[in-house]
Amino acid sequence: MDKIRVLIADDHVLVREGLRKLLELNENIEIVTEVGDGQGAINIARKEKPDVILMDVNMPGTDGIVATRVIKKELPSIHVIALTIYEDEEVVEMVRAGVSAYVLKDVAGSELIDTINRVMQGEVVIHPRVANRLVRELARNDKKKNDIRLTKREKDVLTLLVKGHTNKEMAEAMFISEKTVKNHLTNIFRKLGVKDRTQAAVYCLKNNIVSDEA
DSSP: OEEEEEEEOOHHHHHHHHHHHHHTSSSEEEEEEESHHHHHOOOOHHHOOOOEEEESOOOOOSSSHHHHHHHHHTTTTTTTEEEEESOOOTTTHHHHOOOOEEETTTTHHHHHHHHHHHHTTTTOOOOOHHHHHHHHHHHHHHHHHHOOOOHHHHHHHHHHHHHTTOOHHHHHTTTTTHHHHHHHHHHHHHHTSSHHHHHHHHHHHHHTOOSSSS
């Protein structure tokens, strides 16, 4: 049987060394290499195409969430296992990004190896404490989205905003005045609980309120 090729991505050297020593004890696992940031994980994934990536969630620069999104979009066959110290608030974003498993760093070595084997068989593995957090966050997000009531005009404005249009361009596209566009934006920011255009765009894309596709 072919060995499972694993890439380790974590910004802490001691963690990387510990994971490497642990996994090297298993004859069915081969360590491709180890990197200290998300961009490094992306680069190695593109070049080496490992079977599994152990991905730290919080890393400087390109974090685990962004790295996972890029890797799963370009190389969907790679299984990403999210590693974290806590039940992070980012759990929902990592799951949406496409991780196959979400485990805490205090997990036993045998359990981590079992998780690697399970994701290779197509299973999704979520640590029980993280699963509880995930359920709570999803319920909270759903409630928040359900509480938002946008008019058709406001959704039209948001769609153009996400695509990067200026107020003037929105006004011309919708045949309304720039003042009316500003009024719509004021109402949108209030309803979404954001402060500016960037926050509004990010919120909409994360919560699938509008799409950035043409």
